[in-house]
Amino acid sequence: xxxFRPEKQLIxxxxxxxxxxxxxxxxxxxxxxxxxxxxxRRFSRLPYCFTIQCCEGHFxxxxxxxxxxxxxxxxxxxxxxxxxxxxLALCIENSENGRKLLDEMRVLPLIDQEYIQFGSPDWFxxxxxxxxxxxxxxxxxxxxxxxxxxxxxxxxxxxVRDKFFRRIEEMLGKRPETRR
Numbered sequence: 347x348x349x350f351r352p353e354k355q356l357i358x359x360x361x362x363x364x365x366x367x368x369x370x371x372x373x374x375x376x377x378x379x380x381x382x383x384x385x386x387r388r389f390s391r392l393p394y395c396f397t398i399q400c401c402e403g404h405f406x407x408x409x410x411x412x413x414x415x416x417x418x419x420x421x422x423x424x425x426x427x428x429x430x431x432x433x434l435a436l437c438i439e440n441s442e443n444g445r446k447l448l449d450e451m452r453v454l455p456l457i458d459q460e461y462i463q464f465g466s467p468d469w470f471x472x473x474x475x476x477x478x479x480x481x482x483x484x485x486x487x488x489x490x491x492x493x494x495x496x497x498x499x500x501x502x503x504x505x506v507r508d509k510f511f512r513r514i515e516e517m518l519g520k521r522p523e524t525r526r
Contacts, residue, residue, distance in 0.1 A: 350463050350465050350467065350479075350481065350483070350488040350489050351465050351466050351467050351468050351471075352465050352466065353452070353464060353465045353466050353478065354466035354471060356438065356440045356444070356445065356448060356476055357440060357475055357476060358440050359439070359440060359475050359476055362437075362439050362440075362476070365396075365437065365474060366393075366395075366396045366437070366439075369396045369397070369398070369437070370390055370396060373386070373390060373397070375387070378400065379400070379401060379402035379413075381402050381413065381511075382400060382402050382434075382511060384515075385400075385434075385511065385514055385515060385518065386400060388515075388518040388521075388524035389436065389518065389524075391523050391524050392443075392447070392521065392523060392524065393439075393443075393523075394438065394439040394441050394443040394444040394447060395436045395437060395438045395439060395444060395447055396436065396437050397434065397435065397436055397437075398435040398436065398437055398470055398474060398477055399433070399435045399470075400433060400434045400435065401430065401431060401432055401433055402432055402507070402511070403429065403430060403431060403432025403433075403482055403503070403504075403507045404429075404430040405418060405427050405428070405429055405430075405500055405504070406427065406428040406429075406430060407419075407422030407425065407427045407428065408421065408422050410422065413504075414504055415427055415497060415500035415501055415503075415504055416501065416504075426494040426495060426496060427494070427495055427496070427497060427500045428492055428493075428494055429483075429484075429492065429493045429494075429495050429500060429503055430491065430492050431481055431482065431483045431490075431491045431492065431493075432481065432482040432483075432507045432510065432511075433479050433480065433481035433482070433483075434479065434480050434481075434514065435467070435470050435477060435478070435479040436451070436477065436478055436479075437474045437475075437476055437477045438451075438476050438477075438478060439476070440476060444476075448478065450517050451464060451478060451480055452464055454480045454510060454513060454514070455480075457506060457509050457510055457513060458506045458509070459485075460484065460485050461482055461483065461484055461485065461502070461503060461506045462480065462481070462482050462483075462506065462510060463480070463481050463483065463485070463488050464478065464479070464480045464481075465478070465479060466478055466479070467479050480510070480514075482503065482506055482507045482510050484499065484503070
């Protein structure tokens with residue numbers, strides 16, 4: 347699946363409020379990776395955005411799925427490890443607060459420009475305009491949702507992914523409406 351596309355311009359969406367309400371009503375926290383549930387809860391409190399999809403990112407070898415590549419069995423670590431992309435896709439309202447959030451999301455790649463991208467994937471945008479995704483993926487695989495990497499790179503990806511989500515938590519912590 348192709349995941350990355352350059353950022354598109356935020357446009358007016360008269361159906362934003364309706365789409366947001368529908369998305370919040372359908373939100374199933376049981377389908378979200380446990381380690382990022384609180385991030386998604388906090389985003390859902392912001393009236394100027396809503397989450398479309400997300401994934402913490404996973405490492406897979408010998409049919410074992412882990413959040414940390416070092417926890418895979420020793421036999422798995424010698425070969426390449428499948429990395430399943432970490433990402434956060436948001437629909438953002440074209441409003442002052444929405445544009446501020448978009449500005450903050452744009453700088454996430456500065457954590458590590460070789461491993462974090464920000465843009466507007468076509469397949470999200472086609473169903474909901476103003477959808478943006480930040481993803482943690484090696485740049486050479488930025489158009490894919492999985493990558494085969496060695497253990498050293500997998501450990502680096504884990505560290506970048508952890509920084510990525512910490513930065514998002516910090517960003518959300520600055521907003522009073524997310525501190526309930």
